[in-house]
Amino acid sequence: MTLDALPLPPRPATASPAAPPPPPPEAGRHSPRALLWGALRAQRKDLVAASALYSSHQLGESMVPVLVGATVSEAIAGGGRWAIAWWLSVLAADFVLLSLSYRYGARASMRAKQHTGHVVRMWVTERVLRPAGGIRLAPGDLLTRAASDAGRVGAFAGVVAQTVAAVAVLAVATALLLGFSLLLGAVILLGTALLLVVQDRVARRLRRHSGAEQHEAGKAAVLAEDLVRGMRVLKGIRAERTAAADYRTASQAALGASLRAMSSQSLLSAVGTAFTGVYLTVIAGVGGWLTLSGRIGLGEFVAALGLARFVVGPMQVVSGASAAYARAVASAGRVLEVTGTREEVRDGLRPGGFEEGRGARVEVAGVEVDGFSGVSFVAECGELTGVVVDAPGLAGRIPELLVRESEPAAGRVEVGGKAVGEVPLERLRARVLVSPHDAVLFPGTLAENIALLAPDAKAAEQGTWAAFADQVIDTVPGGADATVGDRGESLSGGQRQRVALARAVAATPPVLVLHDPTTAVDAATEDRIAGRLRQVRAQEGLTSLLVTTSPALLSRCDRVFFLHGAAAYEAASPGAPTQGAAANGRAANGDPVHREAGDADGSGADGGTEHSRLTLLITDSGTHAGLMRDNAAYRELLTR
C-alpha cells in the first residue's frame, strides 16, 4: 500500500487541545456541597423554568379535585341547565394548563439534569487528563465517578425542580384548606410537619445503608472491569473460574448490601403508608364532623378531602428531598476526591518557552530519585544518545523526569538550557515527547494511530518508515485501514510497538525519548529500525534519547551512558554523597552530586533532614563498541 493514503490529522498535533477545557469548578474546590451547588448554578435557567412549570403543573393537578367538588355541588347537586357545561370547560382549561406545564417542565428538568451530569463528568475528565498529573485511582473507579456519580449529581437537578414545585403546591393547598376551615388547615400543617420528622428519622438509616450499597456495587463494577481488561492473563493460566468466583463474592456482597438497603427502604415506605392512612383518617373524621355539624359545605368537604389526598404526593417529595440531597452530596464528595486531587507537579510559572530550533540539548546532572543518586547524562542535538541503566526500576523514571511527570528529590534537569521546572508544562511536553514503554494504541485504524500526532502526511510517512511499520501495514489484513481494537490488542506485541514508535517518530518532536521501544521486535528488524531511526532523527538535527539495553539500538547511538550502581550509603543531609562519588574514583560524567536548594519542594523528600539510604550511580560513557570492549559490567549486561 502507498502511504499517500495516510490521513492528515484534522488539527495540528502540537497545537493546544482539541477542545478548550471547561471552566474549573471554582466553587466546588473545597466542599462537596459547594461542588453540587456550583454544578447546579450553571443550569439555573432550566432549573428556574422547570421549577415554575412543575409548580403550575402541580397546582393544576391540585385543582382537579377542587373542581370536581365544585362541579358536584354547583352543577350536579343543584345549579342551572348549562352549569355542567361551564364547569366542564373550566376543568378542560385546567387540564390544558397542567398538561402543557408538565410537558415543558419535564423537558427543562431533563435538560438541567443531563447538562449538570455532563458538566460534572467533564470536570472529572478534565482533572484526570490534566497535564500536572496526580491521579492514582483505578480506571474502573474513575469510570464509576465519571459515570454514576456525575449522573447522581445531575439527577439532583431534577429533584430540586420537583421539590420547589412540591413546596409551592403545599403552600397553596394549605392556604386553600385554611380558607375552608382553620381547623382542617391546622391538622394538615401539623400532619405534614410530623410526617417530615418521622420520615427523616427512618431515612437516616436508609442513607447509611444506601451508601454502603453504592460502595459495594461500585466495587463489583470495578472488579468486573479489571477482570475483563486482564482477560488475556486470566485465560493464559486458566484462572477464569477463580476470577468468576471472585466476582461472585463481590456480587454477593453487593447483593447483601442491596437487600439491607431495601429493607430500610421498605420500612420507610411502611411508615409512609401508615402515616398517610392515619392522616387521611383524621381529615375524613374532622372534615366529616365539621360538615355534619354544618360548619362547612359539601363542596368544601369533597374538595378538602381531595386536596388532603393530593398533598400526600408533594409531602413525600419534600420529605424524600433530604435523602436525595444526602445521596447527591455523597456523590459530589466522590467527584471532589478526583477534581480536588493535588497536582503531582507544579506548572512552570515563567512565561515563554524555548528558543526556536530543531533540537534541544538535554542535560541531567546529579539527580536523586527513588533511592538512587548521581543520575547524570547529556543528549546533544542531532545525535542519538543511549542510556543504559543497570538499576531496577530506575529506567522508567528517567523519561518521567524529562517531562516532569514526577520531580527528582535533588539534581538538575535541563532541556535547551532551561531547567524543566521553569517552563510551562504544556510547552515542555510540546518540546519533549516521551513514548512510554507500555504505550497503548487508541481505537481507530492503523493509519489513524500513526498519524495521530504527525504535523503533516510526510511526517506520518517518515514515522511509518522509521519504525518499520510499513511492514505491519503490509501484513495485517485490511492494511492501513485495519482497526486495532480498543487498546491495540488486535495486533501482536511487536506490531503494536512498531505502530507506537511510528506514532512517536511521526510527531517529529525536537526531543524524542524512547523507553525500550523494541522489546517485542526481533533482532533483525530492530537493527533495521535503529538504522532508519538514526536517518530520520539525527539528519534533521533533532535530539533523540533511547533508554534501552538493546545492542541493536545502542550500536547506532553516537554516545552511550551506562548508569550502574556502586555501594549504598546513608545520606545524612544534602551534599553528603560527594565523598562517595570521589571515593569510587570512576569517570563519573557531568556533575553527579550538584544540588540546588529548595528542590525538595513538593516532591516528598524532607529536605535532607532524614537519613535515607541512597545508591550512588556511576556513569561511564562512550560508544557502544567502546563500552563493549572496555567495560565488563556493560558487556555482561548486554550479552545475556
Place this chain on the structure above:
Amino acid sequence: MNPTESAAASPATRRLLPVADGRRTRAHLRTALRPRRLLLAATTAVMVAESALGLVGPIAIGWVTQAIVDGRGTSAVIGPVALLAAAAVLGAPATWASNVLLARVVLPEVARLREDVVGSALALPVDTVEAGGSGDLVSRVSGDVERVTEAAQGGLAGFVSAALAILATLVGLASLDWRFALAGLLAVPLQAYTLRWYLRASRPVYAAGRTAEGHRTSALLGAFAALPTVRALRLGGRQYARVQDASLAAAGYEFEATRTATRFFGRLNVAEFVGLGAILLVASVLVRSGSASVGAATTAALFFVGLFDPINAVLGAFDSVQQAAAGLARLIGVLDATPASAPVPAPAGSPEAAPRTARQPVLALDRADFGYGDGPDVVHDVSLRIAAGQHVAVVGTTGSGKSTVATLLAGLRAPRRGTATLDGVPLADVSPAALHGTVALVTQETHLFAGSVAANIRLARPEATDAQVAAALDAVGATGWVEALPDGVDTLIGAGGHHLAPGRAQHLALARLFLLDPDVVVLDEATAEGGSDSARLLDTAATTVLRGRGALLVAHRLSQTAGADTILVMEEGRVTERGSHQSLRAAGGTYASLWEAWSRPG
C-alpha cells in the same frame, strides 16, 4: 471538522457482542423465575392485599359524603373513620412485606444474572470480547444491570400495585353504578392507542440510548485506562473531546426519550379528561333524573381521579419494562454468545486442584491453519509436538505468526483446519478444569489485577497457603523487591495501587506460573518486557520455571531459545526451518542470518 469524528464513528461499526431478541429474553426470564415462583406468588398475594387496603379510603369517604347528603348526625362519621384507621394500621405491614418480598425475588436473580454474564464473558474467546471493545462488556455488567434492577424493583412493584388498584377501582365504580364504570371506560381506547404509539416510538430511542451509553463508557475507559500514554503524548485534549462528544450524545438520547415520554403523558391527560368529563356528565344526568345519589356521584368522580396515578404508573411501568428489556437483552446476549461447551460456572466451593499425575502429557499441533475473524489464514500448516520435558522454541520476525501459534497450542484459539491436541484429545474437548494445571500461557501482557501482590499470585491456585505463595516468589527470585514494597506481599498493586514497572509485573506472572505448576508452559515473549529494568532477573526466573517441564518458547532474544531441543523458524505464518541450534546455524538459512544479526557485537 472535529478531530474525534472518525474515532467516535469507528466503535459503531465494530462487531459488538450480540444482543438477545425478545423471545429469547422472555424464555430466559421464565426459566430464571421458575424456582422462585412460590415467593413470587406470595409477593403478588401481599400486593393484592395492600392494594385492597388502599381502596378503603375512597369507599369510606363515599359513606361520609352520603351521610352528609342524607343529613345524618355527627355520629355517622364514626364507622367510616374506624374503617379508615384499620386500613392504615394494616396497610403499613402490607407495604413493608410487599417491598421486602419483592426485593427477595428480584435482587438475587439480578445478582445471579450479572455473575453469569461475567462468568460467560470470561469464557468467551478473547477475540470476541476485544472485537466489541471491553467497554461494551463493562457497560453491560454495570449500567445495564443497574437499569434492570431499577425496573424490576420500581417498575414491577409499581406495576403490580397500580394494576391491582385500577382493577379494584373499576370494580368499585361498577358496583356503585355500572353506568359510571362505562363512562370511565371511554378513556380506555385512547389510553391503549397512546400506549401502543409510545412503545413503538420509544423503543428505538431507548435502544440507541443504551448503545450511546456503551460508547460513553468506552470513551471514558479509553481515556482513563490509557492515562500514561494519553499524558505522554499530550492527547488529553483529544480524549477530552471524545468523552465530551460521547457524553453529549448519550445525554441527547436521554433528552429525546423525555420528549417522547412527555408527549405520551400529554396524550394520557387527554384520556383522563375524557373519562372524568364523561363521569361528571353522566352523574349530572343520573342525579337529575334521580337514578343516582350525589354521594355515589362524588365517590365515582373521586374514584376516577384516584385512578390517574395508578394508570400513569402502569403505563409508565411499560416504559421501565421496555428499558429493562433493552438492558436484559444485552445481558442475555452475552450469555448466548458463550459456546455451550465452555461456560465458566462459578464454582460453589474452592475449586479443587486437578489431581497431578506422574505422567507428562503430550501437547501437539498437527497441520494447523488459523485466521482471525473472517480474515485470511495467518498461520499455515503448522505442526509441532511437545513431549515430556521437551523445550520447543519458535523464532522469526515480528508478525510471522509466532504468538498465534502459542495461543493455538495453549488452547485459547482453535485452529480452522488441523488439530490442537492434548494426549490425542482435541483441546476444545478438554474441560477447563482439566486444562488448569496442565498447560499455561504467559505472554508479554503485563496486566496486574487490583489487589495485593499475594492475591495476584494466588489467582493461579486460590487454595495456596501464604507459605506456598512466599515459596513461589522466592523460587523466581522476586522475594527481595517484593519485601521492599511498602507492605510486602500485602502491598496493593494493579490499577489504583502501587505502580510496578512492566518488568516486575512479568516477574509476578512467572511466580504465578511457578505456583500453578503446570505440566507444559507456553512462554510468549514472557521476559521481553524486562527491558532496561529487570531483564536479568526475568531470565533467571524463566529458567527456574522451565526446569522439568515441557515448554513452547517464543522469543526474539535468541540467547533464550538457543538451548531448546527443537527450534522452529516461522516466516509469514509457515514453519520454514526446523532443527537444533547447531544444525540450523550450519544450514546457513534464515536462522543463521537471524543469529548473525542477534549476536553481532555492535
